[in-house]
Amino acid sequence: MDFLNDPLKVTAEWLEGIFGAWGMNAAFAHVLVVFLGVLLLLVLLMVVDIFLVWMERKVVSRFQDRIGPNRVGPYGLIQPFADIIKLVIKEDITPNGADRALYNLAPILSMMAVLMVWAVVPIAPVILGTDLNVGVLFLIAAGAIGTLSIIMAGWGSNNKFALIGGFRQVAVMVAFEVPMLTMLLIPTIFAGSMNMNAMIQAQDKIWYFVISPLGALIFLIAVIAELGRAPFDLAEGESELVAGFNTEYSGMKFGMFYAGELLHAMTFGGIWAILFFGGYRFFGLEQVSPFLAAAIFLAKALIGYWIIMWVKYTMVRIRIDQMLAFNWIFLTPLSFVLLMVTALMNALLRGTPSWVYGIGMFFSNVILAWLALEIARSVSRKEREKIEGAKPLAEAHH
Amino acid sequence: MTPEKIIFLIVAGATLVSALMVVTTRNIVHAAFWLIAALFGVAAIFAILNAGFIAVVQVVVYIGAIAILFIFAVMLTRKDLRDTSAQQNRNWQAGALIAALTFGGLAALFQSWEKLSVAAPAIPSSFDAVAELGSQLTSPSAYVLPFEVASVLLLAAMIGAVYIAFTRK
Amino acid sequence: MNEWLYVALFMIVGAIIPIGAILAGAILSPKKPNPIKQSTYECGIEPVGDAWVQFKVQYYIFALVFLVFDVEAVFLFPWAVKLGQLGLYAVVEGIIFISILVVGLLYAWRKGMLEWS
Structure with a gap:
């Protein structure tokens, strides 16, 4: 089976083979591989999510006849990362x-x-x-x-x-x-x-x-x-x-x-x-x-x-x-x-x-x-x- | 012990703990959320049993609708959300005894029932529970009458609720 | 393997990601609480009374009507899955089922219960 035709299955079988060679239980190795796959997918989604912040801000500014973020990086692409850093170091207040x-x-x-x-x-x-x-x-x-x-x-x-x-x-x-x-x-x-x-x-x-x-x-x-x-x-x-x-x-x-x-x-x-x-x-x-x-x-x-x-x-x-x-x-x-x-x-x-x-x-x-x-x-x-x-x-x- | 059994025990334990918290917590809103956790645990048990449709229905109906209704009702009716009265009355020992006897009796009964230890037959991979349910619900020789009566029952529930709220106004 | 194990993994990882993000925030952010900062936000004025406010009965009615239609939809999904292979009678059964509930919606509307007055 070709990687390009069925990437998930090929990668999973490859990883399960490696884990199996380490002496891991086959069922456990399967669950672990699925876990890693889910983690990869959701992390990729979070990366997409970060760019959605940029996209939303760019689109709204065009609707409102503005330019939007354009200072941090090309077309303001780095802006959402600056936003995240700001959010992370903000004090968390519990009322x-x-x-x-x-x-x-x-x-x-x-x-x-x-x-x-x-x-x-x-x-x-x-x-x-x-x-x-x-x-x-x-x-x-x-x-x-x-x-x-x-x-x-x-x-x-x-x-x-x-x-x-x-x-x-x-x-x-x-x-x-x-x-x-x-x-x-x-x-x-x-x-x-x-x-x-x-x-x-x-x-x-x-x-x-x-x-x-x-x-x-x-x-x-x-x-x-x-x-x-x-x-x-x-x-x-x-x-x-x-x-x-x-x-x-x-x-x-x-x-x-x-x-x-x-x-x-x-x-x-x-x-x-x-x-x-x-x-x-x-x-x-x-x-x-x-x-x-x-x-x-x-x-x-x-x-x-x-x-x-x-x-x-x-x-x-x-x-x-x-x-x-x-x-x-x-x-x-x-x-x-x-x-x-x-x-x-x-x-x-x-x-x-x-x-x-x-x-x-x-x-x-x-x-x-x-x-x-x-x-x-x-x-x-x-x-x-x-x-x-x-x-x-x-x-x-x- | 199979992994499935371990998962079942964890989920069942979490469900029971949540159910216990529903009756012991003094904050009525917390009780509602513990109830949701218990209902979710039941949904997880359905999923472990491969009853996917029932599991999703459990979440959609009980957590998505009934739990919301509970919380709205709590907000509507009680001003004092903290229960300060005693949580037990003087009959608690008798109640505990009856509960223990019921549990013991049921456990003894089930132990002697040989079908309890029979492994369930594997579900054939072509079996589609939802489609099967659909044909049973619409077949005149099966459950079409209960299907339509369910609609009348839901109608009665809605009219009753509207009537109560209307006269109170 | 039970396909719900995948769903469980999605839920677990889906919880780990926000927990991780919030923990990162908790580690990196300053903590300098003071009573004014922590007071409940009420447009800069000192909070008046309890956060508990009396809610309208309409919320309860909406939740109840929703519950009824939620259960209705749950009944209709198996019907919809099988509909393509069943005759016209199944369609008529579904239409009767929905029509009975629309009567309830009409009743609630005529009684003015669906209005936010």
Whole structure:
């Protein structure tokens, strides 16, 4: 077997051979090799994470018509390392009355919840942690641990801003988890599996974005809310809640929340690509080399991350009542209807040629989106008229 | 002792310690977090048993939703989060005796049950528990009625919760 | 080998990395605590009262509605996995299942429980 075709397996067998020659138990050697592999992957991710700091700062400054970091190293590339040194040597303050155990556990769990997601993310056909047959549900399970870390931070800080910010964030996260779960069901229906690698394999003819554009859009909205990014970043509405649940954190503990948030955004960019844009697939190029496939996946993940940033730096923050109403009254019912329509259309169009299937699924999504927007518009017009009173016709035209 | 057994004993021990902490800690929020640890330990035991779907469901439902509900309920109801009353009442000796007898009786019963020591047959690699569950849940000759009744049950739970909160307002 | 061992390793390493980073910070950073620095942050004003504040009943309702839909999704995942191989009747069963729960959502909405008033 060639290293270039299956790098993980070749390296693992080579290392296990070495460890075996040292007289190590075969099973133990295997676990040790897997441990080293996981360590390598997660450390590489942390390195990527460091450059995400630079990327995020560069992108936001371009959106705001600035240049961004450009002094430390070429194009400011060394800037994030300076930031890290600063974070490491900052004094770590634990506020009075903090619940120390929970306060210290929260940043660790926050980072762990993001890193453990990569156990099921297929980076290339042969580069993946494990092929869990419950892959997509595992994402939600990891998200549950992230939610817990926010409650811990909010509660443990003994600070009103942190507590209110944390609870608001959690209310938003659990609210938007409903459309997210529902949208995870749609690729599951298409692929007939919850395994992420099987989902990518099943997208050989057509990306799921084409047959479920509305699903991809709702999933993206839910992801942005899960991440707590604008326009859903009310937990850190700085004019009222300072920085939300991490108000009291400083030094490296704050750094863990910050790095975790950025890596979380890129991870979900990657998961969006896996579920709706074929993951590491790109017109057969992924067959050439697993390294090329990994590069394709990374590129797609960064594009997803860029879209999340694009939304963040374009939209204004909405109020918590608007946001929860938007979820419970609009997004959740819409996602249920979409799920039912998708299941029905998928069953009805199953025997038809693939172009009929694709067009049928696409237009059922478009029609549903149009209907939902029309209903929302008429309802909100009525609400507005109830509040403001009916306007004269001439004025209404302007 | 196989490595699997060692892992099981560690996880089971951690679960039991967490469960004990739930009832002994005086801080109600800590009790909620120890409960989460115990629930997570149960999920790990499911994973050791190769019941991956149940393990993930345990985390998603119990830690992701029920634990959050507990914590919200704690924040809603109690102003004094520290329990200062005595943790035992005068019946604790009788309670301990009954618990010990129950445990001993169950242990004796299971010792005499020969199926306890039978090794479980290996799961064939083609077996997909989730797909099997799916076909059982939708098959009219199997569990389709419980599947739909579960939905009615969830509806009842939601209406009940809304009703309680509504009248309190 | 049990595939969950991989997941366990990811969780262990995923915890080791932040613990290492925080320990590095603890070793390298100065420690000069004083009462004012350690007081709870409240925009530079001395903190008033307890951090405990009364929460709205809405949080509880949202968590409960979420719990219901969470359990619903758990039931639907096996259904979705098998759907491609089953006939139209399975789709109808799923639609009935979801519709019953949408009734509950409508009820909560009509009662004004989903509004942040």
